[in-house]
Amino acid sequence: MNLKTEVLIIGGGATGAGIARDLSLRRIPSLLIEKGDFLSGASGRNHGLLHSGGRYVVSDPEAARECIAENRILRKIAPHCIEETEGLFVSLPEDGLDFRDRFIQACEETTLPARLLSRDETLSLEPGLNPDLLSAVKVPDGAIDPFELVLANVKDAEAHGARCLLHTEITSLLVDGDRVKTVLAKDLLHGEEYLIEAAYIINATGAWADQLLKLAGLRTAMALSKGSMLITNQRLTHRVVNRCRPPSDGDIIVPNHTVSILGTTSIPLEDAENFEVTHREVSLLIRETSKMLPAIEETRFIRAYAGIRPLFQSGEKGDDRAISRGFVLIDHEKRDGIRNLITITGGKLVTYRLMAEKTSDLLCRKMGIDVSCTTHLNTLPGAEKPSGLKDRLKPLGKVEALCDCELVRREEVEEVLREGKLKDLQDILHRTRLAKGTCQGGFCVYRLLGMLNELGLTEGNPNKILKGFLEERWKGIRPVLWESAVKEEELIEGIYKGIFNL
Amino acid sequence: MHYDLIIIGMGLSGLMAAKTAAEAGRKVLIVGKGMGCLTLFSNTIDVLGKIPETTRLRDGLSQWIQDHPEHPYSKVGLTRIEEGLSSFTSLFYPPYIFQTIGDGNCFIPTGAGTMRPTYLIPDTMVAGASGKEKKGLIVGFKGFRDFYAGYVAGPLNWRGIALPLPETPGQEISATALSRWMEKESFRKTIGQEIKKNLSGETCVGVPAILGINDPIKVKMDLEEKIGVGVFEIPTLPPSIPGMRIFNRFKEWLIRRGVNFLSGYSISKASLKGKRCEGVYIHHPPVSSFYSADRLILATGRFIGGGLVAGRERISDPIFNLPVRQPGSQEEWFGKSFFDEHPIHRMGILTDSSLRPIDETGEPILENVRVAGTILSGHHCVNEKSREGIEIATGYWAAKKAMEQ
Amino acid sequence: MNKKPWPKSNPDVCIRCAACMAVCPVSRVTPLFPGPKQAGPGAERFRKTEDPSVDPWIDLCIGCHLCDLVCSSGVPISELNLIARAKYLDEKGRPLRDWLLTHSYLFSGIASFFSVITNFLLKNRAFKWIADAFLSIDRRRELPPYQSPTFRQWFRGHHSTGEKKIAYFYGCYINTNEMDVGKATVQVLEANNFEVILPPQECCGLPMLGNGNFKGARKMGLKNVPFLLKTIRSGVEIIFSSTSCGYMIRHDYSRLLNIPGSEEVAEHLFDLFEFLRNLRENGNLNTHFKEFPLKVAYFAPCHLRSLGIGLPALDILRLIPSLQIENIEADCCGLGGTFGFKKEKYDISQEIGKDLKAAINRLNPEIVLTDCEGCRMQIRHLTGLKVLHPIQILRDAWMR
Ligand SMILES: Cc1cc2nc3c(=O)[nH]c(=O)nc-3n(C[C@H](O)[C@H](O)[C@H](O)COP(=O)(O)OP(=O)(O)OC[C@H]3O[C@@H](n4cnc5c(N)ncnc54)[C@H](O)[C@@H]3O)c2cc1C
């Protein structure tokens, strides 16, 4: 099949979705193509920290400034995706106070609002923290739900004319002279092939940016690094907790809905597709984060996962002087003489909007049109929605919940289904909190399949999907199986291999 | 208080041990937290589902015993396994009885539309047994989240319908609530009519396993009369109502026999003297009570039951600290695929042939303690489909051997 | 209440197995209560102390502890529920009715004194209508009649003798409403050569705790424990005949209410039949029973089960020749302390009770026996049968 578009955006992470929205608000037609579901890359595999800028304030003030500004904007345009938790940078005895003092000074210089708290003040805010801590600096960190955020961007983009094609991979970029002339893509679920004609192409494939450029015979100086994270069964702190020292392994705890996320590691990686969280990383994360919050030694984990970040050699960063060093924006016309190709990668979830703005600005310059960005002025769809845990708890007893652990109602899933376009189970799981709780889908995915079956939405034997899900789930829980989690596993095996004889 | 025998653990193995000892007139205390796996998995009695479909169970078992000398079945032996099973079935009197179909395994439909092999089934499941050849209508209930008629019917090429529950529209309904409704004549009348209307040539009707807790046969027969075809139960997600019936029956029988039935409490400590255990402490904060006994049986199950505890790197028995045979580190406990046979499931307590715990050299560790149930090493009850068989056989045999002493 | 006096339990260990869902009497009869798995460890992941309570359904947990007994992971489910309920009720405010139901000890003395009038009122339809309309006490419920003299008054005129001493915590209800149970207890203990003494005592506080009033319950505990400590430190052990009061003092005083000295009290506090069973173990129980041909059914109250002492009354009553005694195979009676008195919960309470009634009907006894006054009240209400405390039968079966 042939497809035509003015702008082709490749990659359905925060960046791609942000660009689709930005362009649509500028009335520039676009088509977004993503090989999985939205958020199947790093956007769905991070801590969900709404950076205040604190984490970079010492090492990279410019990146910190971006975070400060974007943090403020996101609170305005996407309040429903954000929990204003505040964040603490705690100093432990072994950290000393040198870094803390530099930290406070850097905050002042970058206008990051920060307040020094004494040990007692800190412990009264978060009684679970290591009582030996020296002090903490309070900053406006927060928690952000990447799923809500990205999907809200997509929704807005589509409402303004953008189109999206999921589960479709770009397989070749055919260069003819100074242009990418045609693009080939393949529907990964049904095998259909597409031939796409696009005036401009934006490569927003994050860690896959290099791989994609290879299709056009180009390269960037990019390496991959894996960062692993652990999810606890319960929310351990109300605030984000960072270690007040130069960034290193296991130095952050981010609360997110019902859980907390501990991170992270940094391990060089060859392949962006095949990776797992290792035993060593799990031990390291627990050891390091429990220094800040001793209860972590005893706490229960429900999942381990990893995301991949692209790393750049310094040369790559200076390409466009107007752009900060927080992310990489490459105009391939300047660099490689290909006029209609732009690459945007790196950065943060928090700066996705800025990245989209700069990319769209560059595109407009290339297209010779003059419309300015409005994404920071308009709120995202859903902003009026209430958010928070209590809204899940309240209707119990009056409704049918499919997921016992995250209290996801059947109605909620039905609503997601009505919005359509869902091609597989993971698509539904991305759009609800189903299977994100204690049993990690042990009970509710069976129920979900039962319900889909009732609605005539499962093709063939639902057990095939169920088995696929159980294998996916296994990847996430296998690294954290001990204590209660082993019991849980025995239960789940007893159900699926035993009672259901799968 | 002093007892002839203390049984730790209230799963099927503990209950069988208590029954065996009470029958012999002993003074018995059974203590445990929870109901073992009875309310979770045990809808029917699996003995060895793994053997080929057409093999007689007897032959299958004796071959298995030959091939697997370390397996709990091999310690108990064929005759005693059969004695244990018949002791179990003798506990149930008509009309709610357990039976076999033929002399081997039978196949019953499951909540995922698969067929699963099992050995003894309650009367409420007979009409669905080996029923692939039949034409069935599967009936589910809206709001009952643990069973989906269409899901079950699909792979079996049957038909499924979901009936609305008039009293709780839009709300969810638990398995126990549904079971309770089933015990009401008026409810059966309504759904009976509804089901009858929906029949189109089907010769049997399958429902989730919720046909009442107290008198399931009455519920079943009454429904059959109203519908006109056979009705059967299909096991699904926990809690298991058929398992509860088993537990309740044991409990009733044991209490009537004067067994001290201490449900809800776990043992905090055992008092050991040389190679003997003198008794156990139950800690119910702030009070600790001591119960002494001549002999004890450890039947605390695996991880769910609390018989085995997995630390970050090691697996142990929290009561007697008996040696647990295990692979090295946590990394090696589980395979890469969910469907692998995970090494962790084979580990457990080593015993001699009379079920006394032994160390790696084969020396008994505690002379007056026996070990029964899935906590034993050398089996993979989920894959073998042997959970209840192992529990019954070893529970029975452990009590017999304990009393010989 | 700013700082919580209760322990924070860890719902992390819940493995979502749903075993607790198999036994909860409330979720068995109504979909309005999501059941222990959800209400306890499930909801706990969503609760933040600083957020207002949004779970009115938590008030439907009857507090029977049955879920705790079957959870093999050791989740203290009913305790999580109680704490959440306390928070909910603290915020919402408790109706006057709850105050009256939980403070009956305050006016029961006066009521007993004027028992003729009080009892007339309690049976009076108009009064019941008023109670129903203004206090939301369900009018279908019999309110317990007050007796005069009270047990304590009776005891004052009674001269107890025996070789050893034993102290008796009788509880409010025995004192003002069922004094014969107290009398029977004293007589049985005396027949075993014990001199009975009554330490000073107040309401144990369970009705308040059951209604999530930790502060009030703690106040009662703080009054009782010094009296009881004094008794045990003088070398006298204490027995109770009401399993609910007993459970409260033995376990909740220390675990939930943190009352100083309560651990020591707990070590020396026994259920009446547990005590008699111990006597028998040591060969010291007077077993001169006569033939007592009667068909009775015994019901083990929830609080007895949570005491974790087995069924001592059944063990002892079985010693009585020709007494036909069967254990009733049912769990909760449905009354749940003051739960079943409340208009909004009456139907739930009755539905739960129906299962017990059916189990009793299957046995068809002449008399029903049970150790808890709440259960006795409820079974009378449900079946119209004669319901006694087992000690009353034991006394009657004695050869004199
Ligand atoms: C461990 C870790 C923790 C992090 N924590 C935070 C944090 O707390 N806060 C924060 O702000 N940021 C955080 N980040 C950074 C943030 O996650 C990323 O910067 C951001 O998600 C990048 O979004 P993206 O859209 O550029 O890339 P991605 O989300 O990776 O999107 C790229 C998409 O392109 C698709 N794609 C690739 N190749 C093709 C192809 N050939 N055809 C079609 N589609 C293709 C992929 O499937 C993918 O969905 C973290 C990153 C990591 C790795």
Ligand code: SF4
């Ligand atoms: S509370 Fe206990 S019994 Fe209930 S689901 Fe959790 S682990 Fe199972």
Ligand code: SF4
């Ligand atoms: S205490 Fe009783 S009523 Fe409350 S949740 Fe547990 S079982 Fe249900």
